[in-house]
Amino acid sequence: MADEQCLELVGEDSDDNCDQTEGRRTSESNVYLPGRQLDENEELVCDESAYIMYHQAQTGAPCLSFDVLQDELGESRQDFPMTCYIVCGTQAERTHVNNVIVMKMSNLKKTSKDSGSEDDDDESDDGTEDNKPDLEVAMMKHMGGVNRIRTATYGNKYLAASWSERGKVFIWDLTRPLHAVNDPSVMSTYTRKQESPAPVFSFKGHQVEGFALDWSPTVPGQLLTGDCNKNIHLWRPEEGGSWQIDQRPFSGHSASVEDIQWSPNEKTVFASCSVDKSIRIWDIRASPSKACMLTTQEAHTRDVNVISWNKKRTIYCVGRR
Numbered sequence: 001m002a003d004e005q006c007l008e009l010v011g012e013d014s015d016d017n018c019d020q021t022e023g024r025r026t027s028e029s030n031v032y033l034p035g036r037q038l039d040e041n042e043e044l045v046c047d048e049s050a051y052i053m054y055h056q057a058q059t060g061a062p063c064l065s066f067d068v069l070q071d072e073l074g075e076s077r078q079d080f081p082m083t084c085y086i087v088c089g090t091q092a093e094r095t096h097v098n099n100v101i102v103m104k105m106s107n108l109k110k111t112s113k114d115s116g117s118e119d120d121d122d123e124s125d126d127g128t129e130d131n132k133p134d135l136e137v138a139m140m141k142h143m144g145g146v147n148r149i150r151t152a153t154y155g156n157k158y159l160a161a162s163w164s165e166r167g168k169v170f171i172w173d174l175t176r177p178l179h180a181v182n183d184p185s186v187m188s189t190y191t192r193k194q195e196s197p198a199p200v201f202s203f204k205g206h207q208v209e210g211f212a213l214d215w216s217p218t219v220p221g222q223l224l225t226g227d228c229n230k231n232i233h234l235w236r237p238e239e240g241g242s243w244q245i246d247q248r249p250f251s252g253h254s255a256s257v258e259d260i261q262w263s264p265n266e267k268t269v270f271a272s273c274s275v276d277k278s279i280r281i282w283d284i285r286a287s288p289s290k291a292c293m294l295t296t297q298e299a300h301t302r303d304v305n306v307i308s309w310n311k312k313r314t315i316y317c318v319g320r321r
Contacts, residue, residue, distance in 0.1 A: 052112045053082065055133050057105065061092035065148040069158060069174075082108040085181075087160050087174065089146020098146060099139040100162060100172055104181035106134045136187065138177035141196045143168065152215035152223075154237065159215075161223055167209045169225050170199035171243070200241055206231065212260040218267035226257030226272060234284055252280050252292040258304060264311040273304035 032044055048054045066088035073083060083106040090098045109131065144166035151160045151174070158174040176197050180190040189195070203225070212226030221237030231249035238244050255275035263269040268284045281294035 049112065052110055053080070053108060054111045055105070055108055057086075057103065057135060059088070059090065059101065061090040061098070063088040063101075063146075064091050065089055065146060067149055067151045067160070069151050070153065080108070080110045081106070084108070085178070087149060087151050089142060089149040089162055091145040091165075095144050095165070098142045098144060100142050100146065100149065100160060102138045102140075102174055102177040102181060104134075104136040106136075107131075108133050136181035138180040138187070138190055139196065140172060140177060140198075142170070147209060147211045148213045150213050150215055152221070154221045159221075161213055161215065161225075163210050163213050163225070165209050167204060167206055167227075169203045169206065169210075169213070171201040173197065173200045201243055203233075203235075203243075203245055205233065205245060205247060210257065212257045212272065214260045214262055214270070216262045216267065217264055218262070224260045224262065224270055226260050228256040230255055230257060230274070230276075232257055232260065232272060232282075234288075246288065248288040250282055250288045250291050252282075252295070253278065259307045261307050261309045264309055271307055271309060273299070273307040275303040277302065277304055279304060279307065 029045075029047075038044070066086055069085035069087060071083075071085050083104070086103045086105065088101050088103070090101065092098050107130075142162065142164065144164040147163040147165055149160055149162045151158060153159070158178060160172040160174055162170045162172065164170065176190070176195065180187040180195075206225065206227040206229070208227050208229045210225060210227030210229075212224070212232070214224050216222035216224075221243075223235035223243070224232060225235065226232040230253040231251070232253075233249055234246045235243045236245075253272065253274040253276050257272055257274050260270060260272045263271070270282050270284070271279065272282065273279050277298055277300055279296045279299040280292050282291045283293050284291060286293075
């Protein structure tokens with residue numbers, strides 16, 4: 001592992017975690033409602049009892065962005081213990097020690113305690129190794145801090161796209177690090193040789209950093225990226241593991257493009273939001289300069305930073321800081 005990248009999965013039974021939580025609960029607790037101002041002596045505290053399962057993973061450096069890999073372990077699974085795969089990117093103080101991190105979290109057991117449940121009694125012996133959550137990690141060195149990272153499947157591979165604070169967008173093949181987190185013998189080799197697969201593709205045409213990034217859910221390998229200089233570029237996959245990127249940006253926003261999301265069912269339509277307070281709907285069948293079809297100019301009184309499209313109905317949700 002690189003410097004400043006010590007990771008640890010912390011179970012709900014961590015002594016430090018419990019002590020901190022109990023300390024905060026010595027005073028009267030109330031449910032926070034958005035819009036209410038906190039008093040000087042008040043603080044927001046997570047109520048872990050609200051979750052059926054709650055575990056923590058800590059990284060040595062902050063992570064601004066993560067994505068959950070769509071695994072093949074089954075949809076809507078309910079049985080414990082759980083397993084999940086996560087990809088995240090770091091924002092270390094020193095730019096040369098940043099990483100893309102591939103994580104496998106396994107043996108994630110139910111943490112809520114249902115009174116009278118025999119299953120809970122069976123899992124209450126926290127002293128055994130079998131009851132502790134497991135974390136396997138494989139890292140790939142990343143040039144600059146990771147502003148945003150998103151994953152997708154393309155063919156028989158898992159890919160990740162990352163926005164660097166240095167103004168470049170990288171594409172990563174996650175095959176090798178996924179093998180490492182799934183196979184102890186591969187992980188041993190990966191760690192001993194300090195493996196760090198390089199990105200399979202990069203693009204520096206934005207010239208400035210950005211945050212907006214989204215893979216198409218209907219056209220495999222198709223990608224959109226938006227930068228802080230109000231430009232949006234379309235990536236189309238080509239044979240041989242490359243991408244054709246239209247050098248003509250989609251133009252319409254007057255300030256930084258903060259987020260992008262493809263329509264979940266219209267393969268040529270996407271939405272974007274911006275520091276200019278607007279939300280725009282685009283159709284890539286038109287030329288980039290004429291592709292903006294709908295605009296809400298004053299969607300918020302401040303910057304619009306995130307956008308999410310409802311996957312079942314033609315509505316979307318936006319938010320700001």
